[in-house]
Amino acid sequence: MKKLSTLALVAMAAGLAATALVTRAADKKPVKPYPLDTCVVADEKLGADPSMKPYAFVHEGREIKLCCKSCLKDFKKDTAKYIAKIEAAEKKAK
Numbered sequence: 001m002k003k004l005s006t007l008a009l010v011a012m013a014a015g016l017a018a019t020a021l022v023t024r025a026a027d028k029k030p031v032k033p034y035p036l037d038t039c040v041v042a043d044e045k046l047g048a049d050p051s052m053k054p055y056a057f058v059h060e061g062r063e064i065k066l067c068c069k070s071c072l073k074d075f076k077k078d079t080a081k082y083i084a085k086i087e088a089a090e091k092k093a094k
Helices: 002-027 071-077 079-093
Strands: 055-059 062-066
Touching: 055 071, 062 071, 062 079, 071 079
Parallel strands: none
Antiparallel strands: 055 062
């Protein structure tokens, strides 16, 4: 009986692991690169101040880079404005 319950637990664990791997693979969508060399919020050159580490994250499949994490609050307040600014920079680059 112990062997049967151990076998059942191993089979369940393997199934859960396989599901997690499939889900993780599905989440790996290509990310659009950030087209600017400045912070989209503060318009400061990224990495210009060595004491402030740039903050990068992915928003709806698009990489976003800010001069610092404190700009994230402003980005979240008016996301559409900053996304439009990034999209304009992408069009200009083409």
